[in-house]
Amino acid sequence: MDPYLEPHWLDVHSALVAEARRALNRLLPAGLVARVEERVAIESNEDVFQRIGPDVRVFSPSTADPSEDAGGTVIEAPYKLVVELDPIVERYIRIIDDAGQLITVVEFISPTNKRQPGLDDYRKKRAALLSGGVHVVEIDLVRAGNWRALMRPEVCPPEAVSPYRVTIRTSGAHAGGYLFPVSLREPLLEIPIPLRPSDKPMRLMLQPLLASVYEDGRYERTLDYRLPLEQPLEGEDAAWADSLLRAVGQH
Numbered sequence: 001m002d003p004y005l006e007p008h009w010l011d012v013h014s015a016l017v018a019e020a021r022r023a024l025n026r027l028l029p030a031g032l033v034a035r036v037e038e039r040v041a042i043e044s045n046e047d048v049f050q051r052i053g054p055d056v057r058v059f060s061p062s063t064a065d066p067s068e069d070a071g072g073t074v075i076e077a078p079y080k081l082v083v084e085l086d087p088i089v090e091r092y093i094r095i096i097d098d099a100g101q102l103i104t105v106v107e108f109i110s111p112t113n114k115r116q117p118g119l120d121d122y123r124k125k126r127a128a129l130l131s132g133g134v135h136v137v138e139i140d141l142v143r144a145g146n147w148r149a150l151m152r153p154e155v156c157p158p159e160a161v162s163p164y165r166v167t168i169r170t171s172g173a174h175a176g177g178y179l180f181p182v183s184l185r186e187p188l189l190e191i192p193i194p195l196r197p198s199d200k201p202m203r204l205m206l207q208p209l210l211a212s213v214y215e216d217g218r219y220e221r222t223l224d225y226r227l228p229l230e231q232p233l234e235g236e237d238a239a240w241a242d243s244l245l246r247a248v249g250q251h
Contacts, residue, residue: 001164001184002214003241004223006142007230009110010088015213016108016141017091023209024093024106024193027202031098032195034106038091088112095195103195104135106204114145123150130171135194138167139206141182143231154179163237166206170194184237 005012017036024034090113093106112118129136140147141164148156151167154177162181166189169177180189188210192201214220225245233241 001141001182001188001210002219002223003143003163003184003229003231003233004225005210005214005219006144008217008219009142009144011217012213013108013110014091015217016209017093019209019212020106020108020204021093023204024095024202027204028095029195029199029202032095032103032199033097035094035096036091037094038089040089095193097196102129102132102134104137104193105129106137106193107139109138109140109142109145109147109150111142111144114147114150119146119149123152126169130169130175133171135171136169137191137193138169139191140165140167141188141210151179163233166191168192168194172197184233185240 021034021036028034090110092108094102095104095106096102107113113122126136138150140150143163147165154167156165156179160179160181163184164182166180166182167177168180168191169175180191182189188206190203190205193204194201232238
C-alpha cells in the first residue's frame with residue numbers, strides 16, 4: 001500500500017471497486033457474478049472527507065445566512081453563491097447467483113465506515129448481512145478512522161496490529177471471523193473470497209488491483225513524495241518509508 005494515496009481515497013476507492021469487480025468476474029465459478037452497488041455515506045460535519053467535491057449553486061440574498069449580520073464582509077449583490085456539499089456515495093461489490101441471491105459482499109473500507117455516525121450504521125448493515133447468511137469481506141487500506149471499533153465485537157490480538165488489514169466474516173454452518181494483517185512493507189495479499197458451500201474460496205490478488213489504480217489514475221505525475229503525510233507513519237514504518245524515499249531521491 002502507498003500511504004500517499006490515502007488523501008485521495010474517494011478516487012482510489014471507486015477505482016479499486018471497479019478493478020475488483022472486473023477481476024472477480026474473470027475468476028468466479030459458473031452461476032455467480034459480481035456487481036457494483038452504491039449507498040450514500042453518513043458523515044459528521046467535521047469529517048475532512050465530507051469537504052471533498054463541493055457543488056456550487058445560486059441562491060437569492062433572502063437565503064443568506066443571518067449570522068453574516070454579526071460581522072465580516074457582506075457584499076450587496078442580486079445573488080449569493082453558496083457552496084453545498086454533495087453526499088458521498090460509497091461503492092461496494094455484491095456477489096450473487098443466477099437467482100439473484102446474495103452470497104458475498106466485498107467492501108473496501110472508507111474512513112466513513114470507521115467514524116460516527118457512519119460507524120454504527122455500517123456495523124448494523126454488516127450484522128444484518130451476516131444474520132441473513134451473507135459472507136462479508138472487508139479490505140481496509142486507509143488508516144484514518146477507528147478500525148478497532150469497526151472490528152467489534154471481535155478484538156485484534158496485539159501481535160496482529162498492522163497499518164492495514166483484511167477481515168473476512170463467514171456465515172452459515174461454519175460461521176467465523178478471520179483477520180489478515182497487512183504490512184506497509186510487504187506486497188498486498190492474495191485473499192480468499194468465500195462463496196457458496198459447494199465452492200472453494202476464490203483468490204483475489206490485491207496488489208495488481210492497486211497497481212492498475214495507481215497507473216490509470218496517473219498518480220506518479222501528481223503525488224509529491226517530498227511532502228509530509230497528512231497522517232504520519234510511526235516507528236519502523238516511518239524509518240522504512242524514509243529510507244526508501246531517500247534511495248529514490250524523493251527525500
